Amino acid sequence: MQSPQPEFLPGTLYMIILRALASGPMHGYAIAKRIKSASNEALSIEEGSLYPALNRMLVKGWLTAEWGVSENNRKARFYRLTAAGRKQLNLETAEFNRLVAAIGLVMKEA
Numbered sequence: 184m185q186s187p188q189p190e191f192l193p194g195t196l197y198m199i200i201l202r203a204l205a206s207g208p209m210h211g212y213a214i215a216k217r218i219k220s221a222s223n224e225a226l227s228i229e230e231g232s233l234y235p236a237l238n239r240m241l242v243k244g245w246l247t248a249e250w251g252v253s254e255n256n257r258k259a260r261f262y263r264l265t266a267a268g269r270k271q272l273n274l275e276t277a278e279f280n281r282l283v284a285a286i287g288l289v290m291k292e293a
Contacts, residue, residue, distance in 0.1 A: 197240060
């Protein structure tokens with residue numbers, strides 16, 4: 184029996200998507216595949232979460248998107264980080280690292 188997929192910590196979905204796009208433009212399926220692969224299959228983003236998040240990130244100005252053709256010759260929307268998106272990734276990464284360090288301190292006390 185396969186164990187259930189872990190949920191993302193609140194506030195980490197944007198950070199993880201931004202990180203996946205840091206290496207270059209990708210379409211939605213490739214973003215989900217990159218995250219799953221980078222997490223050794225531990226994390227997966229369902230379409231129902233990924234595409235609304237991408238659209239919110241477009242509105243925030245963190246991403247741009249343009250239509251292109253995927254590696255399997257299908258029309259796909261390719262997302263790219265903007266300068267604001269890179270800045271947001273840095274902010275969210277720093278905040279996440281502070282949170283992980285604080286949790287580590289509490290766990291050492293226990």
